[in-house]
Amino acid sequence: MTHTEDPPRQPSLPIVENLSRRAAVKGGFATLGAAAFVAAISPLRHAAKNSSAAEFMQQHYKELSPEGKAAVIARLESEAKENYGAEVTIADDRPIPGTKFVYAINLSVCNGNGKCVEACHKENNHDRSTNQSYIRVIEMPKGTMDMEQGTTTYTGAVPKDDKFYLPVQCQQCDEPPCVDVCPVKATWKEEDGIVVVDYNWCIGCRYCEAACPYHARRFNWKQPEVPAEQVNPDQSYLSNRIRPAGVVEKCTYCLHRTRRGKLPACLEACPTGARVFGNILDPQSSIRWILENKRVYILKEELGTKPAFFYYFD
Amino acid sequence: MHDSVYILGRKWNLVLDRKLKHRFANLLFASVVGVIATIVVSAAWRSPRKFGESPPLAVAQSPQNRPGQSSKNRPGRAPFLVTVNQPLGPPMIELVGTDPQGRSGSVACSTCHSVRPADLSNRTPETLDEFHRGLTVDHGKIACYACHHLENADALRLADGTTVEYENVMTLCSQCHGPQATAFAHGAHGGMNGHWDLSRGPQHKNNCIDCHDPHSPSYPKMIVGFKPRDRFLDSAHAPSNETRDSTPSETTDDAH
Ligand code: SF4
Ligand code: SF4
Numbered sequence: 001m002t003h004t005e006d007p008p009r010q011p012s013l014p015i016v017e018n019l020s021r022r023a024a025v026k027g028g029f030a031t032l033g034a035a036a037f038v039a040a041i042s043p044l045r046h047a048a049k050n051s052s053a054a055e056f057m058q059q060h061y062k063e064l065s066p067e068g069k070a071a072v073i074a075r076l077e078s079e080a081k082e083n084y085g086a087e088v089t090i091a092d093d094r095p096i097p098g099t100k101f102v103y104a105i106n107l108s109v110c111n112g113n114g115k116c117v118e119a120c121h122k123e124n125n126h127d128r129s130t131n132q133s134y135i136r137v138i139e140m141p142k143g144t145m146d147m148e149q150g151t152t153t154y155t156g157a158v159p160k161d162d163k164f165y166l167p168v169q170c171q172q173c174d175e176p177p178c179v180d181v182c183p184v185k186a187t188w189k190e191e192d193g194i195v196v197v198d199y200n201w202c203i204g205c206r207y208c209e210a211a212c213p214y215h216a217r218r219f220n221w222k223q224p225e226v227p228a229e230q231v232n233p234d235q236s237y238l239s240n241r242i243r244p245a246g247v248v249e250k251c252t253y254c255l256h257r258t259r260r261g262k263l264p265a266c267l268e269a270c271p272t273g274a275r276v277f278g279n280i281l282d283p284q285s286s287i288r289w290i291l292e293n294k295r296v297y298i299l300k301e302e303l304g305t306k307p308a309f310f311y312y313f314d
Numbered sequence: 315m316h317d318s319v320y321i322l323g324r325k326w327n328l329v330l331d332r333k334l335k336h337r338f339a340n341l342l343f344a345s346v347v348g349v350i351a352t353i354v355v356s357a358a359w360r361s362p363r364k365f366g367e368s369p370p371l372a373v374a375q376s377p378q379n380r381p382g383q384s385s386k387n388r389p390g391r392a393p394f395l396v397t398v399n400q401p402l403g404p405p406m407i408e409l410v411g412t413d414p415q416g417r418s419g420s421v422a423c424s425t426c427h428s429v430r431p432a433d434l435s436n437r438t439p440e441t442l443d444e445f446h447r448g449l450t451v452d453h454g455k456i457a458c459y460a461c462h463h464l465e466n467a468d469a470l471r472l473a474d475g476t477t478v479e480y481e482n483v484m485t486l487c488s489q490c491h492g493p494q495a496t497a498f499a500h501g502a503h504g505g506m507n508g509h510w511d512l513s514r515g516p517q518h519k520n521n522c523i524d525c526h527d528p529h530s531p532s533y534p535k536m537i538v539g540f541k542p543r544d545r546f547l548d549s550a551h552a553p554s555n556e557t558r559d560s561t562p563s564e565t566t567d568d569a570h
Binding site for chain 2 (some may be wrong): 096112130272
């Protein structure tokens with residue numbers, strides 16, 4: 001069951017007498033308006049059907065007391081059991097003091113094979129039917145860093161001679177436009193640089209999705225389908241727990257792993273070793289060495305979003 | 315930081331009497347002593363570790379690689395090591411066929427190469443009369459014996475003649491591929507898994523020949539597998555969600 005409404009078809013201008021034309025246009029708009037309204041509240045209706053009173057009354061993540069959080073997490077764990085038949089543990093991983101996470105990708109090495117895309121899909125309990133993932137790998141013509149000129153639907157043997165490959169996921173911007181536009185403050189930037197979403201507070205207005213210049217946010221059109229045996233049980237509240245329908249989700253640099261000191265899933269899956277991840281505040285870190293020794297690029301620098309995500313060639 | 319301390323200090327001065335001030339000075343003195351003690355202890359703790367034995371290819375990421383900066387390293391930071399995959403010892407040749415007992419066997423390089431004279435001019439399989447003729451060699455113009463040892467067929471040799479065991483093949487590669495070796499040492503070349511934070515767990519890295527066949531080292535092409543069914547990008551030329559699976563594409567997917 002999807003909530004994809006067909007985009008309302010543009011009514012061709014009726015060529016009729018003035019008076020009836022006006023009526024026709026009015027009627028048309030009224031119909032359109034009603035249809036749009038129904039479509040707009042449909043995720044809401046869906047949500048209302050499935051949610052307990054407790055969920056509806058839940059406070060914003062930042063306002064929850066430790067006991068409140070524990071209760072919410074217990075509820076979410078039992079919901080995962082009920083709806084997915086999976087035993088999961090949902091942790092509340094907080095930033096490690098003194099860390100600021102930064103990612104870098106060596107574009108000379110990346111060959112566009114897409115293993116990272118798949119790893120993200122599995123790690124983050126994405127909907128199986130749509131192959132959802134937080135990462136897109138863009139096949140780019142050589143000679144430009146303008147991601148809008150690339151395509152994501154390439155297939156076959158890679159790398160192709162006249163192309164390079166640009167993996168794009170949330171850039172964990174230091175000036176995140178997605179955070180600024182959220183009308184209910186359901187998304188914010190944490191101390192280690194990760195931009196998170198409280199999936200239970202998000203109202204699904206998708207402003208943030210529109211505001212993100214990197215197409216990094218995803219809207220859950222429906223309740224994700226994940227077979228019980230494929231559910232990743234190692235979850236975190238702000239990260240890879242199974243998200244409800246009708247909310248926006250995004251890459252969290254795998255905070256359920258990285259805040260426990262581990263490398264992100266996409267990095268471990270990368271067979272070419274193109275990905276480098278680390279704490280930029282540590283002068284000895286790999287990421288620091290790259291920033292100090294390689295010529296690095298950021299995407300859409302002119303927008304002033306200040307990504308914590310760098311690309312380099314060597 | 316300094317402002318707040320200053321402000322704090324000013325406020326305190328207004329309310330503090332002499333006795334309290336005295337106590338504050340004592341506290342300050344105690345903390346200075348504490349800091350000095352910490353520095354001494356940590357220095358003492360670090361020094362044996364610096365010269366400690368580590369397994370041949372296991373490198374604790376930072377200090378060993380950059381000796382000049384080891385003092386910057388905070389004590390207690392890296393109890394876990396970065397380990398690098400090691401290839402198994404000298405390669406063995408699998409024999410075709412079995413012995414009278416039905417066992418298949420494998421032989422070491424030295425089985426043949428200890429009785430055959432080395433031909434220094436061999437660079438490609440084309441000049442070989444027998445054996446190794448199916449090998450693909452596409453590694454510059456170097457001769458077999460640029461890397462393989464002349465006298466000891468079960469080992470490798472550096473350009474200066476030093477013997478290197480097969481397990482330490484990275485030492486050999488690094489002679490020519492310096493920039494890659496440098497990048498590797500700084501975590502910027504080569505796949506890895508485990509932990510970015512060595513105070514919480516170890517990290518494990520590939521070695522050169524995990525990804526690069528020494529005889530034909532360029533990274534092979536791969537087939538794109540998994541693809542998200544992206545609703546928004548390329549909607550003009552992407553097949554729709556429903557038809558995607560049944561549409562025969564011009565190339566094959568290796569997934570599933
Ligand atoms: S990349 Fe997009 S979603 Fe991520 S922080 Fe920046 S604006 Fe927000
Ligand atoms: S979709 Fe959710 S997170 Fe995004 S702007 Fe709307 S409420 Fe905020």
